[in-house]
Amino acid sequence: MSASNDTGAERKPQTTQGFTENTQASAIERAEGPSIDPADVARFSAQAAEWWDAKGPFAPLHRFNPARLKFVRDRVADHYGLNPNTRAPFAGMTLIDIGCGGGLLAEPMRRMGFDVTALDASSENIGTARAHADQVGLDINYRAATVEQIVAEGAGPFDVVLTMEVIEHVADPGEFIRTCSKLVKPGGILIVATLNRTLKGLLLGKFAAEYVLRWVPAGTHDWRQFLKPDEIREMLKSEPLTVTGPFGLEYNPLTDKWKEGDADINYMMVAVREG
Numbered sequence: 001m002s003a004s005n006d007t008g009a010e011r012k013p014q015t016t017q018g019f020t021e022n023t024q025a026s027a028i029e030r031a032e033g034p035s036i037d038p039a040d041v042a043r044f045s046a047q048a049a050e051w052w053d054a055k056g057p058f059a060p061l062h063r064f065n066p067a068r069l070k071f072v073r074d075r076v077a078d079h080y081g082l083n084p085n086t087r088a089p090f091a092g093m094t095l096i097d098i099g100c101g102g103g104l105l106a107e108p109m110r111r112m113g114f115d116v117t118a119l120d121a122s123s124e125n126i127g128t129a130r131a132h133a134d135q136v137g138l139d140i141n142y143r144a145a146t147v148e149q150i151v152a153e154g155a156g157p158f159d160v161v162l163t164m165e166v167i168e169h170v171a172d173p174g175e176f177i178r179t180c181s182k183l184v185k186p187g188g189i190l191i192v193a194t195l196n197r198t199l200k201g202l203l204l205g206k207f208a209a210e211y212v213l214r215w216v217p218a219g220t221h222d223w224r225q226f227l228k229p230d231e232i233r234e235m236l237k238s239e240p241l242t243v244t245g246p247f248g249l250e251y252n253p254l255t256d257k258w259k260e261g262d263a264d265i266n267y268m269m270v271a272v273r274e275g
Contacts, residue, residue: 031121033146034172051102051128058102065104067249067258068164068268072105072191073112075270076160079189088113093159098147098180099166103129103140110138114160119143119150147179157185164193167232168225174235181239187275190241193268197226232269245269 050056077084080093091113097106100118102125110116110133120126123144130142143150147163150156161184163177170176177192184190229246236243247270248263258266 029123029126029144031119031123031144031146031149033121033148034175049124049128051104051125052132058104061104063256064249064258064266065108067260068193069105069108071247071249071260071268072109072160072162075191076189079272080159090114090159094156095160095162096150096156096158096183098161098163098183099169100129100142101125103132103142105162105164106140106142107133107136107138109162110140117141117143117150117155117158119145119147121146147176147183151179151182156183157188158183159185159188161188161190164191165195167192167194168227173225173227173231177232177235178239181236181241181271181273184241184271184273186273188273190271190273191268192232192271193266194232195226196246196264196267197224197228198264229263229267229269236271239271240274241271242274243269243271 051058053059054062073084073089076082077089082089089112090109093114095109095114095116097109097116097118100106100120103118106116106118106129118129118140119142120129121144126142126144129140133140133142161180163180167173167177180192181190233243246263246267248261249258249266249268250261251258
């Protein structure tokens with residue numbers, strides 16, 4: 001998506017030059033659909049084995065994870081009138097994690113009691129996620145698939161739909177998020193996390209994170225694909241959803257921790273489907 005406010009503009013997939021996919025894994029289970037950007041899928045596939053290395057390339061995500069886990073837990077518990085501090089507060093409820101990567105969110109969601117389905121466009125990511133879940137004894141339904149494939153199969157609906165730091169990597173953000181919303185059951189909740197297309201987002205979310213702090217590899221993000229909260233709201237206006245947010249997450253360099261706060265860089269939007 002371009003840096004304009006035209007939310008209907010379709011992103012042109014990046015070139016795959018410099019990246020390769022594991023074709024053997026892809027032949028076994030392959031994600032297909034118009035939301036895929038081949039270059040982004042290949043980029044994350046190349047690092048798939050390192051998802052659970054807390055000191056590796058995904059170290060910043062490991063530090064970020066507690067804040068987004070708390071946000072999801074507390075918002076979902078509040079929405080359904082549950083006590084988030086009990087053991088497995090979401091037992092008996094269903095959740096789908098769209099763009100799950102190596103399973104950093106899917107596993108704790110399963111521990112909280114959710115029946116978890118998790119999908120990713122990268123077969124390599126799914127292989128890593130499955131292997132890790134097996135090691136720790138968690139039953140999670142992992143799929144190398146796109147949201148379009150899941151919807152076409154008639155999956156769901158789910159009590160909770162998550163798509164976290166994914167929408168800025170897809171070819172058509174509007175169609176992607178509308179497809180995600182179709183998996184939310186009446187009265188259910190959708191949570192979207194992404195990066196804000198602001199000057200602060202460019203300086204800190206892109207240049208500082210990739211070239212100064214080296215939190216993520218250079219080229220991981222394209223600032224032009226960052227989305228403003230009102231753009232996500234506009235993308236979902238045709239759906240029977242009540243959208244709230246943005247709810248920001250900000251980093252404190254003194255404590256090396258994330259907490260709710262400024263929405264100028266990282267933020268979440270919450271959408272509830274009419275009952």
